[in-house]
Amino acid sequence: QGFENDTRKRLSWSVANMDELLKLEEELALNLEHYTNELIKKYNTISWGISMMDVRHVFQSEMGPKKFWENPLNSYSLIRHMESDWHMWQLYMEKPVGLEQLAFLESKKPTMPQYHDFYDAAEGLRRTQWTYDLLAQDISQGLLDGVQYNSSLTALDCFDLVQHLINGSRWSIAMQWIEATKLALDRSDPQPAIQMLRGITPALLYKTLAKAQVEQGEVDKALKAYQLALIYSPKDAELRQEFFDLELKSLIMPGNHSVKPEQKDDGEDIKLPFCCSGQCDLPSKLQLYCWWNTQSHPFLRLAPIKTEFLSLDPHVVLLHDVVSAAERTRFQTTSKKDLLPSGTVDIETDTLLNEQDRTSMSLWYDEHPNDTKRLNVLLQDATGLDMEYSESYQVMNYGIGGLFETHMDSLLKNEDRYRGIPDRLATVLFYLSEVPQGGATVFPELNLTVFPQPGSALFWYNTDKKGYQNTQTLHAGCPVIVGSKWVMSKWIDDLGQELRAPCKVSD
Numbered sequence: 001q002g003f004e005n006d007t008r009k010r011l012s013w014s015v016a017n018m019d020e021l022l023k024l025e026e027e028l029a030l031n032l033e034h035y036t037n038e039l040i041k042k043y044n045t046i047s048w049g050i051s052m053m054d055v056r057h058v059f060q061s062e063m064g065p066k067k068f069w070e071n072p073l074n075s076y077s078l079i080r081h082m083e084s085d086w087h088m089w090q091l092y093m094e095k096p097v098g099l100e101q102l103a104f105l106e107s108k109k110p111t112m113p114q115y116h117d118f119y120d121a122a123e124g125l126r127r128t129q130w131t132y133d134l135l136a137q138d139i140s141q142g143l144l145d146g147v148q149y150n151s152s153l154t155a156l157d158c159f160d161l162v163q164h165l166i167n168g169s170r171w172s173i174a175m176q177w178i179e180a181t182k183l184a185l186d187r188s189d190p191q192p193a194i195q196m197l198r199g200i201t202p203a204l205l206y207k208t209l210a211k212a213q214v215e216q217g218e219v220d221k222a223l224k225a226y227q228l229a230l231i232y233s234p235k236d237a238e239l240r241q242e243f244f245d246l247e248l249k250s251l252i253m254p255g256n257h258s259v260k261p262e263q264k265d266d267g268e269d270i271k272l273p274f275c276c277s278g279q280c281d282l283p284s285k286l287q288l289y290c291w292w293n294t295q296s297h298p299f300l301r302l303a304p305i306k307t308e309f310l311s312l313d314p315h316v317v318l319l320h321d322v323v324s325a326a327e328r329t330r331f332q333t334t335s336k337k338d339l340l341p342s343g344t345v346d347i348e349t350d351t352l353l354n355e356q357d358r359t360s361m362s363l364w365y366d367e368h369p370n371d372t373k374r375l376n377v378l379l380q381d382a383t384g385l386d387m388e389y390s391e392s393y394q395v396m397n398y399g400i401g402g403l404f405e406t407h408m409d410s411l412l413k414n415e416d417r418y419r420g421i422p423d424r425l426a427t428v429l430f431y432l433s434e435v436p437q438g439g440a441t442v443f444p445e446l447n448l449t450v451f452p453q454p455g456s457a458l459f460w461y462n463t464d465k466k467g468y469q470n471t472q473t474l475h476a477g478c479p480v481i482v483g484s485k486w487v488m489s490k491w492i493d494d495l496g497q498e499l500r501a502p503c504k505v506s507d
């Protein structure tokens with residue numbers, strides 16, 4: 001569901017509009033350059049003033065002071081200058097520089113990423129790290145699930161992640177990121193500007209490490225970390241006090257070392273199957289196959305659909321090459337500007353939720369019916385179901401670590417079915433883009449991992465033969481590691497298909 005009520009833009013829930021953000025960043029950098037120009041102008045004016053004043057000194061020393069001051073023009077000139085010009089200089093020195101550029105920066109603030117955007121982005125990285133069992137050190141050096149990229153994180157990038165993890169009481173993963181920060185700090189040349197802005201120093205890092213270790217119950221290690229911090233920052237009184245307090249505590253209550261305080265398991269809140277890397281294999285006894293579907297509609301004799309069976313019960317098939325490259329591009333470019341944060345329906349309270357369990361942006365694609373006409377006919381031919389009774393197409397783009405946690409597409413309880421409210425009998429999921437790493441659709445009950453293949457569509461029934469919810473169809477969209485994952489879904493209603501997909505009362 002597109003979730004209009006969320007006024008937050010959720011910048012990191014889609015990578016589709018990151019180029020817009022980069023444009024803004026470029027404007028801001030240009031603005032800063034204009035600011036430096038203003039500073040240079042002021043600097044130049046002052047330098048010119050100083051050189052004018054120097055002239056008097058040069059003349060005076062060339063002529064000798066006596067002769068110079070005897071001339072009334074020189075004496076008058078100095079008095080006049082000192083009486084009036086210095087006022088001018090004072091005013092000039094007081095005049096703020098670059099007010100226009102400051103105003104520009106202020107005006108752009110509402111469109112810039114906010115704290116919640118950073119929060120979402122950091123959570124995206126955390127989910128990716130947990131799901132694919134990656135090391136902080138590897139991620140920070142651009143090694144993502146075995147593939148080395150020419151990108152890396154700065155010490156500040158890493159350290160802000162540390163703070164984020166600590167805020168969420170994720171101490172052990174925070175420690176990994178502290179190590180990664182240290183490495184990044186060692187790798188980087190001294191960065192005076194950044195140091196000025198935020199000042200991450202080895203002392204601060206060791207102090208943070210010590211605190212994380214205390215939280216983990218590792219007091220001895222924490223004491224060592226404090227000692228190291230003090231080597232870098234021996235005059236820091238607060239640091240010294242913290243160290244002494246901890247030392248005292250450990251002497252008084254040595255048994256405390258082994259008490260591990262509660263800490264959040266790093267992945268406890270992520271509902272994902274273990275198959276995201278494709279570890280799940282189909283049971284080998286299944287005789288699965290591909291066929292050219294020429295039968296479910298006479299038209300398919302002319303244009304058969306390459307159909308790959310992935311599961312017989314529940315019925316899951318992959319329809320190959322059903323959306324052309326031109327169509328895929330059209331769906332993406334048409335949706336890009338209108339994407340809204342995706343939501344999930346809470347059937348208990350009949351509300352739309354906008355949570356971290358579905359981190360993508362989406363759009364109900366009903367403004368351009370001509371774009372989907374052909375697909376309607378194709379789906380009707382391929383599945384035998386009536387697209388008159390279905391929800392709109394929904395285009396989605398996933399963001400940083402974007403995922404859809406394990407869920408069922410059908411929503412109604414069995415006792416509420418077929419009582420006038422339609423539910424999702426079947427799902428079609430079109431893959432509109434290539435996803436270089438991650439982003440598989442996984443059915444944990446079926447041991448099935450499907451990696452996006454651009455142009456193909458996954459089709460499955462959410463109900464069993466009796467028309468009841470089939471819990472075997474639980475599925476998830478795994479976190480995208482690298483790529484811009486575009487998909488388009490269509491949910492086909494149960495009501496209206498009675499004659500085309502009749503329920504079997506008994507087997």
Ligand SMILES: O=C(O)CCC(=O)C(=O)O
Nearest residue numbers: 404440441476477487489
């Ligand atoms: O993106 C995916 O792989 C899964 C999407 C999905 O489950 C859905 O849209 O209902």
Ligand SMILES: [Fe+2]
Nearest residue numbers: 407408409475
């Ligand atoms: Fe789904």
